[in-house]
Each structure stands twice: as C-alpha cells, then as structure tokens.
Amino acid sequence: MTLIDTHTHLYLKEFDEDRAEVFQRASNVGVKKMLLPNIDSSSAEQLKQTCNDFPDFCYPMMGLHPTSVDKDYASELNKIKTLLDKDQYIAIGEIGIDLYWDKTFQAEQEEAFRTQIGWAIERELPIVIHARDSFKEIFEVVDDMNCEKLRGVFHCFTGTAEDARKIIDYGGFKMGIGGVLTFKNSKLDEVMKDISLEHLILETDSPYLAPAPHRGKRNESSYVSLVAQKLAETKGLPVEDVAKATTKNAVELFNLDLK
Numbered sequence: 001m002t003l004i005d006t007h008t009h010l011y012l013k014e015f016d017e018d019r020a021e022v023f024q025r026a027s028n029v030g031v032k033k034m035l036l037p038n039i040d041s042s043s044a045e046q047l048k049q050t051c052n053d054f055p056d057f058c059y060p061m062m063g064l065h066p067t068s069v070d071k072d073y074a075s076e077l078n079k080i081k082t083l084l085d086k087d088q089y090i091a092i093g094e095i096g097i098d099l100y101w102d103k104t105f106q107a108e109q110e111e112a113f114r115t116q117i118g119w120a121i122e123r124e125l126p127i128v129i130h131a132r133d134s135f136k137e138i139f140e141v142v143d144d145m146n147c148e149k150l151r152g153v154f155h156c157f158t159g160t161a162e163d164a165r166k167i168i169d170y171g172g173f174k175m176g177i178g179g180v181l182t183f184k185n186s187k188l189d190e191v192m193k194d195i196s197l198e199h200l201i202l203e204t205d206s207p208y209l210a211p212a213p214h215r216g217k218r219n220e221s222s223y224v225s226l227v228a229q230k231l232a233e234t235k236g237l238p239v240e241d242v243a244k245a246t247t248k249n250a251v252e253l254f255n256l257d258l259k
Contacts, residue, residue, distance in 0.1 A: 003246075064095060097131065
C-alpha cells in the first residue's frame, strides 16, 4: 500500500529530537512521500534543510501562511517571492484566510491570498489553501480568480456538503482529508460518504490534529494510514482502494514522481 502525506510540517522544532525515526515510521506503513508547506520567511530555511536531509521523501512548497500576515505583509511577501524565484517548489502554500484567531488583518490576508494565487497562475503551480472560519471569504476570492490554470487543494477540509460541492464545481481542486475525519463529533464522515474518492487526497498537518486514538498528542506522517483506514470505513471500501485513489490524485495534482 502506497500513501502520500500531502501536508506535513516535519521541519518544525517538534520533530528535532526524533525526525529520522518519524520518517522511518512513515516509511514502515507505506508513506512514500511527504509534502511540506511553508509558513513564512522564518520557517523557510529549516524546511529546505529537512528536504535536503530526506530528499527521497520530501517535496517543498513556498508561501505565506495567513496567520503570519500582519501590517508588514508586503515586505514578508517580497521575501517569500525571492525564495520562490530562487528554488524549485511543487506548490504555492500554504496560503489562504484564517479568521479563527484574529480578524484584525482580514483585508491584508485577502490581499496576500490574491497575490499568491497570481504567482501560482503565472508559474502553473497548484495552491494549498488554509481555510479556517473563512470558506465564504475564500470562495469569493477563488470565484474572482478561477481560471483553467488554477488548481490546488483545500487543505484540512472541514466544510459542509455544500462547501464540498462548491469546491468540486471549480474543476481543478481537491479536498485534503486529515485527522479531523476520526474525531467523534466532527460530522466530516457524514459529508465524505457521498464524495467520490477522485476529489480527495490524504494529509496529516503534523504536528497538529493527530487522528484518534492519538488525538491531543503530536501528529506525524505515519498516522496518515489511520486517516486512510477511517476513510475506507466511512465509504465501505477496502483501505487499499482509498490508498490507490488518493495517491493517484496527489501524484497528478502536484506532478510527483513516485519512482
């Protein structure tokens, strides 16, 4: 069984003590690739170092996370663009709008989101969207900027069936399914029952949002196998079918090489 963790922050300090072991545990359960989204200019060096240390596993993304957007966002975007121009990345991410923690810089978040979507269209790269308490605002931006070249994933999808249909109707987007699917009261399993596997990819968002039975503890890429198992149970399918379909989707969306 081959799995891909399409969203994991394995470069963060939470893994400094046992990063090699984390990669080994992931490999042991069939995780062949881990896709690493950036946060801001302060995280870029460690992200690059982790990809250099584990080149057979890691693919880097570059972007400015919405919670790192403040009044100086234009300066930070310039730093991100310089990094993007200097090296090869598989996606622009993670980007988006987060209105859960703080709405102070909502306008700036929206402008940063638009700017980075523009970069993705120019470079013909997928985008990785962070949406928290912000589906309406994100849909407004994507509605305005959607085109044949725009594609990507709504990372850590936790929306409604209506949100899922909206994403599917865009044509170029997948939904990233992670540990929230295993949470007892999330209701995400009910939404997923009627969503075809062709629209889904798997992720962990480690070190955050660990699936049951590890909820509340540090997440890691090996746990993507638990997400696959829960999705299989939800849809009444063999886990091998879920792994095959979601891995194919990830390979196509991010233009990965599984050799």
